[in-house]
Amino acid sequence: MPVDGRIARGDATRRLVLRRAVALASVDGLAGLSLGRLATELELSKSGVFALFGSKEELQLATIEAALEIFRSHVVTPASAVSPGLPRLRAACEKWLDYSEKRVFPGGCFFCNVGAEFDARPGRVHDAVAAASGSFAAFLRETAREAVALGHVDADPEVLAFELHALGRAANADAMLNGGTRAYELARRAIRARLAGAHFQST
Template structure:
């Protein structure tokens, strides 16, 4: 086999390992992502899996990085074409709900399981996870500020608070789907998002005074 073909085959094998590892992590968590399990699932030797990553920690980091790529493709990219501000916020939330309800990963969003798993821990996996969440939070906060400037959300809206509540809705949605199999979960999440992103009420006719 030529060096070029060897490199291409190695790249394909690495991709298979990451994809399968991410699927397993969504079900069993990052700590459940073992070299032995991956090797058995993919028909590889343990040394063959380790040869691509070196350590279990490196494999976990690669899975998290791939999860971010998938999340952006599933949630951010479909909403990117919407006008900035409230329209994009609505599109983001709709895509986020769709991502969770369609079962993109067999065990739900890997970020949700990783969040609980890494709570109270330290190390590079937690550092990467926090960096990924902060980057996403900054993106959504920017859209909230744009919506406030446009007058589509109340002027006193706290972007960090609103993003906190939207994130809570999505965590609850993932929980309702994965633990309870609740068929109404997406509808409840959509109603919660609609309430949180309700635009400012328009003044009533006649200067806002009630008719006598």
């Protein structure tokens, strides 16, 4: 059965809008998004863009989901392909730092930025941001638990995952404010030292 041309065009326009939306939101925040602004910048019909999302909140929610898909493709998916345990935990940290340093999103880590924007604002957007950001924290915890279970590290997996995540977020914040790559270099050294210190030494 052939695909309706209008549906295909609508899907293509939605992808185009969301690509621009995630880039804008990473710099200006989700509150800075508007259907009118996106339509103007992309030279699209405002009514057509409104028909795709219906409201600013729905646009924000769709933007969060699009950003999460991009994040997973750069960090979680490649890290998951690495052997479980310590190798995967190292890969997750390296991929996260690479993702931030290479500016996959022009504003650095999308979820660090919008998390700070919505951390004290209750509602659907807050919950979506928290769930998306929390999914990577959960991935780090599970990977750390696997490393402990496999005898690769001797540490409290929740504390270890929290520390590793905190180092990555600190590097992102410092680099975005001050520029340069020094913060990423320091974070990589700190993460390697922490993992080396937690590495299980057989007797």
